[in-house]
Amino acid sequence: MTSSSASPRRALGALAAATLLTLAGCGTSGEQPAASGASSAAPAAAAKLIVIITPSPDNVFFKAEQDAAAAQAKKLGYETLVLSHDDDPTKQSQEIDTAISRKAAAIILDNAGADASVAAIQKAKDAGIPSFLIDREINKAGVAAAQIVSNNAQGAALGGQEFARLMGNKGKYAELTGKPTDTNAGVRSQGYHSILDQYGDMKMVAQQAANWDQATALSITQTILQAHPDLKGIIAGNDTMALGAYAALKAAKKTDVIVVGFDGSPDVVDSITGGGVKATVLQPAAKISEMAVDQADKFIKTKSTGLPEKQSIDCTLVNKDNAADVTNFAIKS
Amino acid sequence: MTATVKGETRSAPAPDGPAAASRWSPRAGLLLLLRGRTAIVLVLLIVVFHTLSPHYLSDSNLLLMTKHVSINAILAIGVTFVILTGGIDLSVGSIAGLAGMICGGLLYEGLRLPGDTVYFSAVMVILIGILAGTGVGALNGLLITRLRVAPFIATLGMLYVARGFASLRSDGGTFPDLAGRPARGNTGFSIIGVNTWLGLPVAVWIMVVVAAAAILVTTRTPFGRRVYAVGGNERAAVLAGIRTGRIKTATYMISGACAALAGLLLTSELGAAYPDTATTYELNAIAAAVLGGTSLFGGRGTIAGTVMGAFVIGFLSDGLVLVGVSAFWQLVVKGSVIVLAVVMEQAQQRVQARMAAH
Numbered sequence: 305m306t307s308s309s310a311s312p313r314r315a316l317g318a319l320a321a322a323t324l325l326t327l328a329g330c331g332t333s334g335e336q337p338a339a340s341g342a343s344s345a346a347p348a349a350a351a352k353l354i355v356i357i358t359p360s361p362d363n364v365f366f367k368a369e370q371d372a373a374a375a376q377a378k379k380l381g382y383e384t385l386v387l388s389h390d391d392d393p394t395k396q397s398q399e400i401d402t403a404i405s406r407k408a409a410a411i412i413l414d415n416a417g418a419d420a421s422v423a424a425i426q427k428a429k430d431a432g433i434p435s436f437l438i439d440r441e442i443n444k445a446g447v448a449a450a451q452i453v454s455n456n457a458q459g460a461a462l463g464g465q466e467f468a469r470l471m472g473n474k475g476k477y478a479e480l481t482g483k484p485t486d487t488n489a490g491v492r493s494q495g496y497h498s499i500l501d502q503y504g505d506m507k508m509v510a511q512q513a514a515n516w517d518q519a520t521a522l523s524i525t526q527t528i529l530q531a532h533p534d535l536k537g538i539i540a541g542n543d544t545m546a547l548g549a550y551a552a553l554k555a556a557k558k559t560d561v562i563v564v565g566f567d568g569s570p571d572v573v574d575s576i577t578g579g580g581v582k583a584t585v586l587q588p589a590a591k592i593s594e595m596a597v598d599q600a601d602k603f604i605k606t607k608s609t610g611l612p613e614k615q616s617i618d619c620t621l622v623n624k625d626n627a628a629d630v631t632n633f634a635i636k637s
Numbered sequence: 638m639t640a641t642v643k644g645e646t647r648s649a650p651a652p653d654g655p656a657a658a659s660r661w662s663p664r665a666g667l668l669l670l671l672r673g674r675t676a677i678v679l680v681l682l683i684v685v686f687h688t689l690s691p692h693y694l695s696d697s698n699l700l701l702m703t704k705h706v707s708i709n710a711i712l713a714i715g716v717t718f719v720i721l722t723g724g725i726d727l728s729v730g731s732i733a734g735l736a737g738m739i740c741g742g743l744l745y746e747g748l749r750l751p752g753d754t755v756y757f758s759a760v761m762v763i764l765i766g767i768l769a770g771t772g773v774g775a776l777n778g779l780l781i782t783r784l785r786v787a788p789f790i791a792t793l794g795m796l797y798v799a800r801g802f803a804s805l806r807s808d809g810g811t812f813p814d815l816a817g818r819p820a821r822g823n824t825g826f827s828i829i830g831v832n833t834w835l836g837l838p839v840a841v842w843i844m845v846v847v848a849a850a851a852i853l854v855t856t857r858t859p860f861g862r863r864v865y866a867v868g869g870n871e872r873a874a875v876l877a878g879i880r881t882g883r884i885k886t887a888t889y890m891i892s893g894a895c896a897a898l899a900g901l902l903l904t905s906e907l908g909a910a911y912p913d914t915a916t917t918y919e920l921n922a923i924a925a926a927v928l929g930g931t932s933l934f935g936g937r938g939t940i941a942g943t944v945m946g947a948f949v950i951g952f953l954s955d956g957l958v959l960v961g962v963s964a965f966w967q968l969v970v971k972g973s974v975i976v977l978a979v980v981m982e983q984a985q986q987r988v989q990a991r992m993a994a995h
Contacts, residue, residue: 361809362912484964513964518811519914522907523705527958530698531690544911547813551907555831571813571909 351383352409354600357399358439359414360390363516363544364569365589366414368633369438372593373412380601382409391486393420400424404431410449410600412593414439418487422447434603436596439589440487445613450599452615454587456488459566459619460495463585466621467500467539467564470582474505475536477562478528480514480521480549482541489513492541492566500539509535514545521548529556537562543572546581554580568622568633576627583623589633592617664992671985674978675929675945679952686956693959700838706951707844708899710944712918713925714851715895717943718888720926721855722881723868723935724788726892728777728795730918732770733900735803740766740901741812741910744826759817759825767897773799774893778886792889796919804912811911815904830905840902844944847895851940864888868935925950928978930985949974 354377361367366388374384385406389396396416403411404427411428413435415421422444425435434449441451471477479496482489493511500506510528514521521540525548529535538553538561540546546565553561559580565572568586575581595617599609622630629636670677686693712729719726743762747754757765773795780791817823832839855861866874867881874881899918904910929946931938953974957967 360913362804364810367809510961512958512961515964517913517916518909518911519903519907523955524958526701526705527698527955530695530701531692531959544811547909548907551909554908555906571811574813 351381352604353385353403353406354382354410354412354597355385355387355399355403355406355408356412357387357389357396357403357414359416360388364571365543365567365587365633369414369589369593372590372633373438373597376594376597377412377600380597382601389416391416391483393417393424396421397424397427400428403433404428408433409604411435412596412600413437413448415442417485418443434600436600436603438592438596439587441614448613449603450596450609450611450613450615452592452596452599452617454589454592455616455618456491457495457498458616459585459587460492461499462619462621463492463539463564463566463583464496464499466583466623467496467537467562468503468506470562470564471506471537473503476507476509476532476534477537477539478510478512478525478532478535479508480512480524480538480540480545482513482545483515484513486516489516489541496539514540514548516542516544518544518548518551521545522552525549525552526556529553529558535561537564539563540565543567543569543581543584546572546584547575550575550580568620568630568635570630570632573622573627573630576622576624579624583621586620586622586630586635587633588617588619588635591634664988668985668988668992671981671988674981674985675942675949678974678978679945679949682949682952682956686952686960689956689960693956698955698959700841702952702955703948704838704840705955706947707838707840708902709918709921709925709951710844710947711847711895711899711902712922713929713943713947714847714940715892716919716922717926717929717931717938717940718851718855718864718891719788720923720931720933721864721868721935721938722885722888723871724781724885724888725792725923725933726774726777726889726896727789727792727919727923728773728799729892729896729899729922730915730920731796731799731803732773732893732896733903733915733918734912735773735799735806736766736770736897736900737904737910737914738803738806738812738912739769740826741815741904742806744815744817744823745812745910747821756817756821756823758822759828762823762826763829763901766901767894770893770895770897770900771890772893774890774896775886777893778889781889782882782885800912800916803914807910807912809912811909813909815908815910826905827908828905830902830907840906843898843902847898848940848944855940860884860887865936868937870936921950922947924975927982928975930982932982946978949978 356370356373358366358370361370370386374386377384387399389399393416411433415437418441421442425442425447428435429447437448437451439453441453442448481493509532512524514524525538538549540549543565546563550563553559563581565581565584568584572581572584599611603609620635692698716726716729740762743757747756777792777795780786781788815826817826829839834842863879863884866879867884871881900915903914925946926943927933928949929942931943953971957970
């Protein structure tokens, strides 16, 4: 991990070098970019290849997903290639082309869109490569070998229940939703409302898309507080938005406002321990990645996973009672 | 040859200054309206949103919106220098993110040297961040002036490279706590993004200082005049003995420094640094400059116009959120306002040209 602890000065020096190199058409500097885009294992002659494709590892959730999948694949003796599609279906399609041309044995994919990804996954299937989807579903059955997703609806209902309990089942609240084009943004919002709308005394006074982004959530929360200074709670579609909302509340000295997030990211778990954000919903990202690799392994050896295509894994509520047991998207049970 | 040069210097730029319409005519009135279009749009926005929400014009909301504006205004002021020379800087959002990550790292985990970890004071960290941004800007400038890379391409490349290094700094992670520790002597970073002074957020004061300095530099210094000259007619500027390469590089350094400062304000307010900070902010900054009447062909525009442009974008975005307009419509409205502003700018050029012809 030389790159992650590089000093600013070295980083700048390397920046200069890398810029020149990049512009000259060869993008490798001496340092090892572990995050994405590079083959994370030296090509071994016999080892079969598993290609792991996820959204940008800038989000710790996807980072945890990548790391868990790559570790499990290596443990089972596979070579791995870890790529990021940055939520761009076109880039994802090109990366699947790469997987096909490298004759991958399987693809582990957190896809870039429920409809936009179907053709690319079909393309891999036609080339004889099974895809194992994690985290996000696609809107077609029979294309992927498996779709293992956390149960967002169940998780959001858990989050909604805890939010209502913390609010004392009454008061004004605001909702920050994820990127409107992302299926999970809608599913989580519906999950929250399946619970919250049952309470007549809970009133949603604002609902805004903060696009999963921390700084956007901060800015929007500040504006919402202007219109509704008597806000009692904020429920966010993911943890980065919850952290952004909490930063706004802290600046406005309104830390008694209840904030609930979704994902179970380490930063929010720390915040819960410290009494900041009140609760989140843990998606077992690491477990799902490992399951996908295990099933890929079984499929490669026996041509079947022996399990149904769609598998839904329940989420767990995290609040101050169990925050200490949570590490890197996994909970001690 | 000399004749051509003379011909070109004639069209050399005059800042969009208070060239007063001396004789009153309907056309002069129209020109005055078009000149003041950004201010008029801003007033219209305020009136519309005030009727839609009673909270829009409250003191606290005006303060908040101005604070939100300050980040984009600082970015846009830097970019304006570059655009005035006829260049473009697409890398400012990424530079803001990189500066935020460099400073976040220094505050959160310090500078790891072999056998020791060094912590810098918040002031030093801020200076290092701005210096880093200036350095990246210098690199942009050298790529453009020495290696003859088109500004669009050089800064597009830097957009990716700087964002990449921002992610590499933490291996994609977030530095979650920038409060510092008294024992390390590095507390106080939150002052620039969170605190207020004399009733105004510190970020707003910083914007005021940056804007005032930029207005002075562009209107009252030889450097400022050279910036306009390079953008107005580069060949004429070269023949007039201006070292255009140095001027251009300097503008990219100013842009980088402003971007870093904006990134630090964002990071400070959030109390956390993450690699995606300020993604696509370059577009908002360029939009503010253009809204404020800066010509993308260089040589024409003012810092005051850019700041006004930033206010229009910021007051519009916050107003749409306050009234609860859907995210999709927010995009449509914002884009339309930007294009409309340029349409009005073109109209102003035509009226001006026609008046000059008389």
